[in-house]
Amino acid sequence: MxxxxxxxxxxxxxxxxxxxxxxxxxxxxxxxxxxxxxxxxxxxxxxxxxxxxxxxxxxxxxxxxxxxxxxxxxxxxxxxxxxxxxxxxxxxxxxxxxxxxxxxxxxxxxxxxxxxxxxxxxxxxxxxxxxxxxxxxxxxxxxxxxxxxxxxxxxxxxxxxxxxxxxxxxxxxxxxxxxxxxxxxxxxxxxxxxxxxxxxxxxxxxxxxxxxxxxxxxxxxxxxxxxxxxxxxxxxxxxxxxxxxKTLPVRMHQHSANAQAIAERLVEHPAVERVYYPGLPQHPGHEIAARQMSGFGGMISLALAGGPQAARVLAEGTELFQLAESLGGVESLIGYPDAMTHASVRGTALAVPENVVRLSVGLEDVDDLVADLDAALARLAVRV
The missing domain is CATH 3.40.640.10 (Type I PLP-dependent aspartate aminotransferase-like (Major domain))
Structure with missing residues (x-):
């Protein structure tokens, strides 16, 4: 083959x-x-x-x-x-x-x-x-x-x-x-x-x-x-x-590299309670992911220390990360699952925590993406 x-x-x-x-x-x-x-x-x-x-x-x-x-x-x-x-x-x-x-x-x-x-x-x-x-x-x-x-x-x-x-x-x-x-x-x-x-x-x-x-x-x-x-x-x-x-392999390589860099940057951020990304060694599924995947992908979720209001403010406060449904495109997107992609499971055992936002990390320059998130997180203290 x-x-x-x-x-x-x-x-x-x-x-x-x-x-x-x-x-x-x-x-x-x-x-x-x-x-x-x-x-x-x-x-x-x-x-x-x-x-x-x-x-x-x-x-x-x-x-x-x-x-x-x-x-x-x-x-x-x-x-x-x-x-x-x-x-x-x-x-x-x-x-x-x-x-x-x-x-x-x-x-x-x-x-x-x-x-x-x-x-x-x-x-x-x-x-x-x-x-x-x-x-x-x-x-x-x-x-x-x-x-x-x-x-x-x-x-x-x-x-x-x-x-x-x-x-x-x-x-x-x-x-x-x-x-x-x-x-x-x-x-x-x-x-x-x-x-x-x-x-x-x-x-x-x-x-x-x-x-x-x-x-x-x-x-x-x-x-x-x-x-x-x-x-x-x-x-x-x-x-x-x-x-x-035709460009899937090179895209996934860069999605993964950008997401890894962002996850590592945010894991110690005081406004972030938890980073959900399998590329982090502390992720509970990291070892299994490393065994069955050749990269960790471009999806990250964040639990905000400031609760649901902070999550909503962050989702509406970025610039390069555009607020939209879906994922996996070359451009970076941000979403609030509780009211967007997972609104249909509110009130069930599958309900997403209300302080969680989801990032689809795109192919932009990673320094620009980090700066966008840093600026939006810095504004949380003012708006929350």
Missing amino acids: TGFSTRAIHAGQEFDPTTGAVIPPIYQTSTFVQDGIGGLRGGYEYNRSANPTRDSLQTLLAALEGGAHAYSFASGLAAEDTLLRALLAPGDHVVLGNDVYGGTYRLLDRVLRAWGVDLSAVEMSDADAVRAAIRPETKVLWVETPSNPLMKITDIAALAELGHATGLTVVVDNTFASPALQNPLSLGADVVVHSTTKYIGGHSDVLGGAVILDDDALAERVGFLQFAVGAVSAPMDAWLTVRGI
Whole structure:
């Protein structure tokens, strides 16, 4: 197998045989002419069932995660919903972390629960707690590592072994790490999901999601639902995602370097109660992260000593760090999870502490990012 950077540039990206164009064209079409009834050219008939641009992205995603099959969707939640439909039936049960993305919990709790699916949220770093939460009707063990937003680290290999011992399908949300830093399938996971909107796309200009897996039978079910339900990525979205992937390795290297420098700078800051970043030696998941990741990523969360008001003031007080939902783009973003990305889990066991802000550290000069945060933190004493 070729190296990761080579795959990121070339997998599924053969030059156009007609013109020699280095970049494959965007097949911006809804349908395809047939050579007689049922005479499909290359197997293409309608954009929902297949499109060459989407196929090229799917080939690329499979190569990056080391999977046999990949499916691209209109959003990360569309990918998750399709996978869960393929895995679950009424009466089934899901075990997931008590710190997962709020949208994942909302999908299970407020959409799929009405169709007879139950769920339990547990501390994934506690194998005994995970084991105790598994029931006879449990079908899926859902792992998110690093988690959103408290950056908890789960030992993928250990959870995969535990899950397989009880016949579960082990799913890993690899959005925060990206395949440039972590490959869950090689650690024993059965399925990987992504919001490709984030680091994979990398430029805050496209929405998407992905499911990558090896199991042929499950892949057939996912592929059928992708076609039957139709939440596919559009050709332009697929093309933009491919374009973003070509720089994924170098971007993740710089995201990680910038985040590490910022985390080390803020860990002793008097206005900061705690820094959540797996690259810090004092992070409870540091050793596991160092073992299963090749870098610690660009996401940091901060608990402010001044409480919820200080967190809100900081989130609204930076300049280079722009206040916005989402993450993983080249530009730095700041968010207040309690009222933004995780508002749907307020009042539940998954509620994010109200003094926490989340940083998506971008690719700007790190000295400028540090200065921006230092200035905003210095203003807290005046405004709080």
